[in-house]
Amino acid sequence: MKKIISFVLLVIIFIGIYFAVSQIPYGKDKMSVSKHYLNNGVKENGASNIVTSVVLNYRGFDTLGELTILFIGAIGLGVVLFGFETKGKDIKSPSLILNAGSTFLFPFILLFGIYIFIHGHLSPGGGFQGGAVIASGFLISYLGYPKKRISEKGIHIVESLGGTLFILIGLLGLLLGGYFLSNILPKGTVNTLVSGGIIPLLYVLIGIKVGAELAGIIYKLME
Amino acid sequence: MDFLYHNIHFIGAFGLMFIGLYMIAVKKNLIKKIIGLGFVETGINLFLIIIGYIKNGTAPIFSKAGLDPARMVDPVPQALVLTAIVINVAILALALGLAIRLYGHYKTLNVEKIRGLKW
Amino acid sequence: MIFITLLIIIMLIGAIVSCILKDLLSAVIVGGAVSLIAAILFYYLQAPDVAMAEASIGAALTTAIFVFAINKTKRLEENEENN
Numbered sequence: 230m231k232k233i234i235s236f237v238l239l240v241i242i243f244i245g246i247y248f249a250v251s252q253i254p255y256g257k258d259k260m261s262v263s264k265h266y267l268n269n270g271v272k273e274n275g276a277s278n279i280v281t282s283v284v285l286n287y288r289g290f291d292t293l294g295e296l297t298i299l300f301i302g303a304i305g306l307g308v309v310l311f312g313f314e315t316k317g318k319d320i321k322s323p324s325l326i327l328n329a330g331s332t333f334l335f336p337f338i339l340l341f342g343i344y345i346f347i348h349g350h351l352s353p354g355g356g357f358q359g360g361a362v363i364a365s366g367f368l369i370s371y372l373g374y375p376k377k378r379i380s381e382k383g384i385h386i387v388e389s390l391g392g393t394l395f396i397l398i399g400l401l402g403l404l405l406g407g408y409f410l411s412n413i414l415p416k417g418t419v420n421t422l423v424s425g426g427i428i429p430l431l432y433v434l435i436g437i438k439v440g441a442e443l444a445g446i447i448y449k450l451m452e
Numbered sequence: 453m454d455f456l457y458h459n460i461h462f463i464g465a466f467g468l469m470f471i472g473l474y475m476i477a478v479k480k481n482l483i484k485k486i487i488g489l490g491f492v493e494t495g496i497n498l499f500l501i502i503i504g505y506i507k508n509g510t511a512p513i514f515s516k517a518g519l520d521p522a523r524m525v526d527p528v529p530q531a532l533v534l535t536a537i538v539i540n541v542a543i544l545a546l547a548l549g550l551a552i553r554l555y556g557h558y559k560t561l562n563v564e565k566i567r568g569l570k571w
Numbered sequence: 572m573i574f575i576t577l578l579i580i581i582m583l584i585g586a587i588v589s590c591i592l593k594d595l596l597s598a599v600i601v602g603g604a605v606s607l608i609a610a611i612l613f614y615y616l617q618a619p620d621v622a623m624a625e626a627s628i629g630a631a632l633t634t635a636i637f638v639f640a641i642n643k644t645k646r647l648e649e650n651e652e653n654n
Contacts, residue, residue, distance in 0.1 A: 235477050243470055250462070256507040259526045266528070267521040271514055279512040279524075280620050283531040295535045302542030311547040315556060315643050345623075354512065357538050361627040368635060370644035420515070439538070443632060446545050450639045457576070464579035464612075468605075471586045481648045483595055483641065487602050490633060492588055494609050497625070501616050511617045525617045537624050544633060548640040555644040562649055 252311030259372035270398060275416035276425035284355070285386035285428050289410040293399070296438065303388075306449055323373055332372025346436030350425045356432040362438030367444040371451065373411050379449060382443050398427060398434075460559065461502045468495035471525045482551050494539045497533045504529040574617060582608045593648045595641050603634040 259267075266283060274282040286290055348358030371378065402411040410427075417424035468491055475488030491499065504526030510519075512527040551561070558566050582605055589601040606629040613622035 235474065239470060239473055239477075243466060246466070253503060255459075255461075256505060257528055258506070259504075261526050263526045267512065277514045278620075279527045281516070281533070283527050284534060287468070288531060291532075291535060295539060298539055302546050306545050306549045309553055310548070311555065313556065315552070352515070353511075353623060355534075355620060357534060358620070358623045358627055361624070361632060365627070365631055367631075399532055401465050404541050443541070446634065447632075447639075450545070450548070450636055460576050460579055464582060467583050468586055471583070471590060475590050481595070483637075483644070484590075484598070484648065487589065487598060487637075490638060491604060491605070492626075494629065497621075498609055498612065500608075501613060504615050504618075509617055511619055513619075520586060530618050533621050534616075534624055537621070537628055541628055541632060541636075543626050545636055548636060549597050552643050553638055560649075563642055 238281075243326055251350070271419060272414070273427065274425055276420060276428050277420055278350050278352070278356070281350045281355060281428060281432070282425075285431050286406070286410075286412065293323065293395070293410075296395065296435070299439065299442055300392065303446055306446060310449060325374070328373050331369050335366055335370045338369070339363060342355065342366065342436070346432050348422075349436075350423070350428050350433040352422065356435030357439055360435040361443060363440030364443035364447065371447070378448065384445050386450070388438055388441035391403065391434045391441065394433050395431065395438070398431065402427070462499075465495050465499040465502060467497065468492075473484075480562055480564060482554070484561060485546050486551065488546065490540070490544060493536070497536055499535075500529045500533050575612070575628060578608055579618060582612075595648060596638070599637040599641065602637075603630050606630040606633065620629055 266287065267279060270279045270282050271277065274286050276282045291323075335343035342359045342362035344359075345354040345362060346356045349355035349359075367379070399410045402413055405410045405411075405413050412428075416426055416427045416429075423429070453515050472491030472495060473486045475491065475524070479485055479488070506525050509523055509525040512524040513528075554566065555561055558565065576598070585601050585605045585608070589598045589605070594597045606625065608623050610626040610630060613625055
């Protein structure tokens with residue numbers, strides 16, 4: 230009985246949404262803000278990837294808000310599970326293939342993650358994707374050796390350092406450039422590794438911070 | 453039939469949101485409700501990227517020197533969806549932490565027994 | 572175009588299957604498969620940054636934290652009495 234009433238109510242809601250959404254044109258031309266970003270993006274920033282320059286230069290303040298929300302989520306998880314002993318089912322000791330495989334793969338996965346966030350302004354990639362790959366490297370190293378772990382204090386220190394340096398670079402931009410997160414380093418030539426002002430530097434800091442944060446969340450849920 | 457074939461992208465995004473909302477409203481297990489929350493987030497991200505698409509467009513990256521900026525797709529929704537995906541994982545982690553704590557106290561994950569909810 | 576239609580239909584069927592299963596571990600793995608098909612759709616809509624983010628964060632890390640949470644609670648959904 231409850232299922233039928235919920236289903237009918239949801240169908241009515243979605244018919245209403247269809248009437249509101251059917252006015253949006255699909256596959257037509259872009260708005261004027263996007264045209265301005267695409268035509269002048271390379272001249273004003275120096276980065277070839279337009280999505281990167283939108284995330285870090287034109288809408289840089291939203292990225293600061295998103296880093297704050299991720300930080301609050303990780304702290305909240307630590308508060309909720311503080312001092313909570315639980316008797317989960319025992320994880321079996323891993324087989325030989327998993328042991329040897331995780332030892333062999335862990336440095337290569339870290340290297341791949343670092344490559345992704347260093348080349349964020351030249352090809353698809355960036356800080357968030359590279360940080361997630363680094364966190365999966367920590368996950369596979371845990372599955373191979375459930376008893377030994379990288380020290381948790383080190384992970385917390387690295388994560389806080391990344392966030393603090395991001396804000397300090399922004400304040401330096403306020404001092405020297407006139408507004409928060411302004412581009413103070415020289416722009417360089419397009420399509421080389423050292424180009425785009427402070428954009429590669431900010432992505433390196435974001436990559437380290439997000440990687441350490443997600444690894445900390447996984448370690449907290451594992452104990 | 454023709455109507456379904458031309459709007460298949462919108463049906464996919466809104467269908468995923470529909471199934472996610474149904475799971476949140478009707479299911480009784482707490483972890484099923486959290487899986488439904490994940491589906492709603494995926495559906496919303498898909499809808500935002502569909503709006504920014506141009507027919508026969510290319511990705512917004514200037515890898516060579518002479519590419520034409522009039523044929524590229526919209527870069528602004530992609531930047532917003534990148535932020536939304538990362539916030540989604542923080543929300544799911546916090547919700548699962550609360551579910552683990554509830555199980556430790558009440559020894560069950562059924563919402564009818566935890567709060568006496570009848571509806 | 573036929574390929575994309577087929578992918579979207581498989582994604583919707585996967586979401587319905589994940590709603591019906593009683594074993595929570597299987598439901599979570601099918602949810603990971605839905606996220607993976609969404610990442611392929613992002614690639615066809617010419618958004619490679621978003622496809623990379625969804626594949627690494629949505630399909631891999633979300634499934635991993637769900638499995639850890641199921642390890643500490645029950646695995647099977649309880650049977651419901653009459654409504």
